[in-house]
Amino acid sequence: MFDRRGLLLSAGALAAAGCSPRGGGDAGAASLLNVSYDPTRELYRAYNTLFATHWRDTGQGDATVEQSHGGSGKQARAVIDGLQADVVTLALAADIDAIAERGLLRRGWADSLPDNACPYTSTIVFLVRKGNPKAIRDWPDLVRPGVQVITPNPKTSGGARWNYLAAWGDAIRRPGATEATATAYLTELFKHVPVLDTGARGSTTTFVQRGIGDVLLAWENEAFLAVEELGADKVDIVVPPFSILAEPPVAVVDQNVDRKGTRPVAEAYLRFLYEEPAQVLIAQNYYRPRNQAVAQRFGTRFPQLELATIGDFGGWTEAQAKHFADGGVFDRIYQPSGA
Amino acid sequence: MxxxxxxxxxxxxxxxxxxxxxxxxxxxxxxxxxxxxxxFRRGLEGFLQAFDEPDAWAAVRLTLLVAAISVPLNALFGLAAAWCISRYEFRGKALLTTLIDLPFSISPVISGLVWVLLFGTAGWFAPLLDALGVRVIFTVTGLVLATILVTLPFVARELIPLMQQQGADEELAALTLGAGPWAIFSKVTLPNVRWALLYGVLLCNARAMGEFGAVSVVSGHIRGLTNTLPLHVEILYNEYDFVGAFATATVLAGLALVTLLIKSLLEWRFADELAATRRH
CATH class of the missing domain: 1.20.5 (Single alpha-helices involved in coiled-coils or other helix-helix interfaces)
Structure with missing residues (x-):
């Protein structure tokens, strides 16, 4: 009763599945896949609509953009393994470098757009329980006895690597600091981390929804969003005196757009991020815009603070090799049984 | 006593x-x-809002499609494997039986990852797939492969002990009476095992629709394209849409309950027949 019909059914379904789920696309209807990191979900949902309108208004036809989100390192890995991204919008340059190393896009990708191909910036701030009961104001407060810190895993999460470098940057600028004291500070810091999630969004839900920890090290935009989505009566944002300028870059994946013939729309998609309407949207979604006029308009939203840059660490290649590669500083200092 | x-x-x-x-x-x-x-924390309206999204329906359709492909294939395989193991003596039979159980004991993450290692850009078959212009990982095909691997043992595991216990006597009798292979299969073998087969198919189906780990690895998480229901639940949860996440989860729970209901209905409808088969 089962087999003959089942066989026919499955053969038909296999044939259907064998077809690529997204058609090659006729002229006029472009389809892009943007592979991004965790906290940009809301930003790109809004931006994709804005871009589609722009693309149609300039007489270029319809453009739909599909989204995929996850930890930045994990997403880079997926693109390397064959996820057909037209553009990647990741948390840090090292992850796009990793894709470039496999030859999917050219190594000089950061020069093809203004500001090192980072159309927006952010920084790392603290999210604490309402009223800041543990009085956490600065980086040394994080390692006080009884303070639990939530941050994702630097191996898989881009945000976690910015968190780590901000902490290192603060430790190394203290009077009399050496590499040894900075390493000691980070060793102590990770002893205060009870859960290492794989992505920034996972850490935010751990902190806010599951109520674990006293302080969350978070992207500024993620912290604002958590307050907006989950209520200002639950958490407060604390801006430390010193942090890091986080620059999330964007790039076209050359090999994929050339095969799919989507290069013009993919490049336009990234370039339009720098235009004023997009920059306003970026600021509305709590990322710091590059456009100074737009930044002024949202002035009070983004407090000024002293910021290290990735240049202080010798660039991402060097920071990645020293701190996050296998056998790097993070591997030496992190013992999972701690806390 | x-x-x-x-x-x-x-x-x-x-x-x-x-x-x-x-x-x-x-x-x-x-x-x-x-x-x-x-x-239902925000009432019926909040619940229904979760289904106002085309992505949610795409996830439902994809989940049903993946199950519709994987389950019949595993049912066929399960029948064939159980037939071989219960009716023939051959070298490597113990090994085959162990291999069928293997997907139960390896972690679903590995069941997903092996396909990436085989069919990913750096995988063994990458040059072949490139030449053919076929993509497997991060498409529906990859989801189906991962699901098939994870749900492979369910039907076979239900059938093997039963068919071993029943033995080949009735089939041999049919053969001596002049029945052809197809007649033996459809009139003797299949009726004898149909309850175990049905039960295996239902279990297989439930797991195929609910699988998370393996499909998460090969999905690529593209909204509306490669997100199955369990992955859609995770995405909604990560977007602070807790009501939406649980509303979608009720669809999964509903599908499982419907599966159980069908099983109970069939058991009730065919209760006499079932008792007769069990007596074997």
Missing amino acids: SAARRSAVRGAAPFVIGVGVLWLALVVLLPLGMVFAEA
């Missing part, structure tokens, strides 16, 4: 039953109730 001891055993019965019921309530009913309670 002495009378005293017998009454002690009987006296313990309510206690043992009570512990069983309590345990079930704690680990099955409570979480299930939680899913529904969370889904």
Whole structure:
């Protein structure tokens, strides 16, 4: 009763599945896949609509953009393994470098757009329980006895690597600091981390929804969003005196757009991020815009603070090799049984 | 057994039953109730909002499609494997039986990852796939492969013990009476195992629709394209849409309950026949 019909059914379904789920696309209807990191979900949902309108208004036809989100390192890995991204919008340059190393896009990708191909910036701030009961104001407060810190895993999460470098940057600028004291500070810091999630969004839900920890090290935009989505009566944002300028870059994946013939729309998609309407949207979604006029308009939203840059660490290649590669500083200092 | 001891055993019965019921309530009913309670936290309107999204329906369709492909294939494989193992003696039979069980014992993450290692850009078959212009990983094909691997043992595991126990006597009798292979299969073998087959298919189906780990690895998480229901639940949860996440989860729970309902209905409808088969 089962087999003959089942066989026919499955053969038909296999044939259907064998077809690529997204058609090659006729002229006029472009389809892009943007592979991004965790906290940009809301930003790109809004931006994709804005871009589609722009693309149609300039007489270029319809453009739909599909989204995929996850930890930045994990997403880079997926693109390397064959996820057909037209553009990647990741948390840090090292992850796009990793894709470039496999030859999917050219190594000089950061020069093809203004500001090192980072159309927006952010920084790392603290999210604490309402009223800041543990009085956490600065980086040394994080390692006080009884303070639990939530941050994702630097191996898989881009945000976690910015968190780590901000902490290192603060430790190394203290009077009399050496590499040894900075390493000691980070060793102590990770002893205060009870859960290492794989992505920034996972850490935010751990902190806010599951109520674990006293302080969350978070992207500024993620912290604002958590307050907006989950209520200002639950958490407060604390801006430390010193942090890091986080620059999330964007790039076209050359090999994929050339095969799919989507290069013009993919490049336009990234370039339009720098235009004023997009920059306003970026600021509305709590990322710091590059456009100074737009930044002024949202002035009070983004407090000024002293910021290290990735240049202080010798660039991402060097920071990645020293701190996050296998056998790097993070591997030496992190013992999972701690806390 | 002495009378005293017998009454002690009987006296313990309510206690043992009570512990069983309590345990079930704690680990099955409570979480299930939680899913529904969370889904309706903002009332019916909040619940329905979760299905206002085309992505949610795309996830439902994809989940059903993946199950519709994987389950029949595994049913065919399960029948074939059980036939081989229960009717023939051959070298490597023990190895084959162990291999069928393997997907039960390896972690689903590995079941997903092996396909990436085989068919990913740096995988063994990458040059071949490139030449053919076919993509496997991060498409529906990849989801189907991962699901098939994870759900492979369900039908075979139900059929093998039954077919071994039944033996080949009835089939041999049919053969001596002049029945052809197809007649033997459709008139003797299949009717004898159809309950076990049905049960295996239902279990296989439930797992195919609910699988998370393996499909998460090969999905690529593209909204509306490669997100199955369990992955869609995770995405909604990560977007602070807790009501939406649990509302979608009720669809999964609903599909599982429908599966159970079909099984119970069939068992009730064919109760006599079932009792007769069991007597074998």
